[in-house]
Amino acid sequence: MKRTLAALLLIFGLAACSDPGAGESATDPSAITWPEATAKLDGVKLTIWAAQNSNTVPKKVIEGFQAATGASVEVVTIPDPYEQGIQTKVATGDKPDLAFWQPTASMLTAINARTNLQPLEGAPWLSSLNPDLRDITGILDGTRYAALVTSPAVEGVYYNKEVFAAHGVKPATDFDNLVELARGLKAKGVTPFHEMGADRWATQWWVQVQLADAAKAGLWDRINSGQEKFTDATVLDAIKRYDALIEEGLFNSDIKTAKFEDQGTALLDGKAAMAVQVNSFFGQLQAKADTATLDKKIGFFPIAPSGNVGTFIPDQSNALVAFKTGDATREAAARQLLTYWMGPGYQDFITDRNTVSLQTAVANPPGVPQALLDVHAAVGASAGSMQALAVANPDLYLNLADMIAGTMTPAQVAEATQKQFEQLAKAAGHLK
Template sequence: MKRWHHLVVATTLVLSVAACSDPGADQSASSGPVTWAEPTAKLDGVNLTIWAAQNSNAIPKQVVDAFNKATGANVKVVTIPDPYEQSVQTKVATGDKPDLAFWQPTTSQLTALNAKTNLQPLTDAPWLKKFSPAVGRMTGFVGDTRYATLVTSPAVEGVYYNKEVLAANGITSTPKNFDEMVTVARALKAKGVTPFHEMGADRWATQWWVQVQLADAAKNGLWKKINTKQETFNSPVVLNAIKKYKSLIDEGLFNKDIKTAKFEDQGKALLDGKAAMAVQVNSFFGQLQATADTATLDKKIGFFPISPSGNVGTFIPDQSNALVAFRTGDAKREAAARQFLSFWMGPDYKDFIADRKTVSIETSVPNPAGVPTALQDAHASLSNSVGSMQALAVANPDLYINLADMISGAMSPEKVASTTQAQFDQLAKAAGAPGF
């Protein structure tokens, strides 16, 4: 009952937001042409609010402090409780808007916010020409209009692993495809090592296990086929991936506390060597960076992309990678929000990535010292990656919640597939997708 309540709420939110206006119209809350102030122009007395999730609220600290000092503005970061996306959509649907927010920059998630009505267009932002070719046109658009800007390298679904655990068990090279990874996992289990760690209680990472298995299909147009009803989540290609995930869990290749383990447990388990591998995205590595220095991470943690046929990553720009600026109806604050982004991606960008010890996405700004090798490897995999469900599907159903229910024993793989498809149909219809 709780699961279907969530489904109905999610669908109702999309419907209520979409019903506010013509989704094809670009309705600006403030009149006149969009201008871009100098990044350090004075903003004394201007208050701005940024919404962030629990795993992204620390990201802008350096930028906020520097911007406030340079401009006289007062920028405040407000943490919105998880599940972040649903919480934000609920607030926005009732008219509660921040000036800026971390947000997944995919078309489906921007559409869920009714971008054309609620968000400021960023198409002519002065920093866009600085983006590296690998990320410049990857994401952030509804149609031809940009509504989100990346601030860090887009997340990639792949495998983070403990180098010392693999080496201690005679594994000298990383797996070259999904089946080979499973073979390695079985060898580790035979030696008493926990091969994989999953965070079933926090749920959101469960979907990566299905999506990496769909990488080859995604490259061959799977999500386009699902968008046009040529395939569904009930089709063998998707259902078999769900079944495979469950079979690996049933085989005992995961942590024994899979049902209760949380995000922070996963990071600790991998860093401490209590598990060998975790299928995860960049925000997971951010957790590791918060608890260990670069030298330790380079010694212990590696990354490799994975797919059925080889080492192909699945890119999924998440809310920790990008920001949107809202149309609040206050022209001064809207301009200040744009200025904040210009400051972040302009004069402050070098200091920001140095503070975060993360990869640069601007061609004129080199990577800072201290970026861990695993993070560089994840970024490098983007050039050969394929899009995720979130990046390529017209709607973003709660696959991860359904998979978590499967882990807890509340759903079968078939039920996961059918429930996900039912929600996809409703969300796609609410978003105005053709054929739904």
């Protein structure tokens, strides 16, 4: 948390000292030009920053783009924690041409999009996107800064179909029903849920799915404005219930030490019936099993207190941003690469990744697993996550992991998260 806040403060400090009229930083978004996707770029070199779980995503696109244009593109892997690493680098003036980045309001704010990123208004591929997804993310203060390339992640329940069938269980219809279902499985000797307490980052999904209805009713607007806090009943009660479910023994016995890799293995092997997770979890499953096996074993359903409602949380593997580097040729080439990616290279891209198409005129590849199609189908009606709708993204997951480890109470989790939120929001100018 200290590194995140320090990087954010440094980014905004440098922005205050910069010349707003320098280079393309002052470019009117409506004046941005978009080169043809396959225009020649001989001698131009571009760099893309990626995380460990996204560094292979652009492989097919890069191959096609280099062959078509003569440009060279290098992918540089930034070690985890990815977002903190990029914020620190950018704060000191080190920028790539493009980077995978979480396209939410809080994370676009964290990278100081207005100063550091190229606006993507008028991008030629926007008219081809599914209207339900076109403006769901990537926009800050009315300006588009991120290009969505894969379906936004959705928080929901992945489950083992064979375990469900063996015990006569069907997908839950709401959160209370999910708990009842879990208790029934436990009574039959099945571990209902698996959690990766050691790797920590997924702990927050359990709280956020409980907040889906509140999010649709304006929870994050109220927290953004200070009218409501993480310490108030809405969020605190969700934290308390998560803690109570853990204490009840509805999770894996090694919850404190289990990691992300363990979670995928446990679900595939039927050692746990369910995991509350996002799309990157299914990417891990795809690395462990083929589509036929996944269709046989793995299902997905969204969940919320009121019913089967998902919570969308686009992550850094879903979108790219293009940086203002001060080099007009490279900035234009970065926009051209995005145009190629979402234009001539798009069909090859989704086929290579075996993932869902975001474009109405481009069909899904034939091998997309059903669970992934079900996740995508949940996006349109889903609620916004904290990351999508809050003006700042505090370390809720770290605090919840400390709760699992026994070093924080639910009340302390809420208090620490609220304090961090206020620090970040004030640094970004959203709270006084």
